Amino acid sequence: MKETKQETHKRGLQNRRSVLGDEYVDKAIEGANELNAEFQDFITRYAWGEIWDRPSLDKQTRSLLTLAILVTLGNDEELKMHVRAAVTNGVSVEEIKEVFMHAAVYSGLPSANKAFKLAVPILQELGEL
Numbered sequence: 001m002k003e004t005k006q007e008t009h010k011r012g013l014q015n016r017r018s019v020l021g022d023e024y025v026d027k028a029i030e031g032a033n034e035l036n037a038e039f040q041d042f043i044t045r046y047a048w049g050e051i052w053d054r055p056s057l058d059k060q061t062r063s064l065l066t067l068a069i070l071v072t073l074g075n076d077e078e079l080k081m082h083v084r085a086a087v088t089n090g091v092s093v094e095e096i097k098e099v100f101m102h103a104a105v106y107s108g109l110p111s112a113n114k115a116f117k118l119a120v121p122i123l124q125e126l127g128e129l
Contacts, residue, residue, distance in 0.1 A: 005045060012049025019052065019059065019085045059089040067099045071115045072107040083119045084126065093128050 003011075017025050032040045052062060063086035070079040086096060096119060104112030123129040 008045045008049040012044040015052045016048040060091050063089045063091050068103050071103040071111050083122045
């Protein structure tokens with residue numbers, strides 16, 4: 001039986017909260033308005049209810065992939081958010097370092113250098129460094 005949009009949204013919201021934390025998700029939802037409300041629903045259903053919930057990769061692997069992709073794209077704000085999420089998902093500092101090192105070869109040294117600089121204060125705040 002096909003899942004309804006409401007069911008997918010509920011599952012997505014649970015995943016989103018477990019990875020990003022209640023505070024971040026509440027802020028995103030509270031910031032919804034006429035322009036972006038449908039986008040917030042889309043993110044919750046599609047990214048978190050569909051993709052992050054697929055069974056073949058665990059959350060740690062998804063976090064590592066997400067970090068690598070965000071380094072490559074140079075998306076600073078998302079990278080910072082997902083460094084925090086990766087730690088929440090059980091990713092170690094050593095694993096984050098290895099993703100950034102690997103990305104340096106394939107995405108470029110400046111991108112990886114920036115990723116290291118962005119990650120340090122977050123990891124320090126979380127007591128990981």
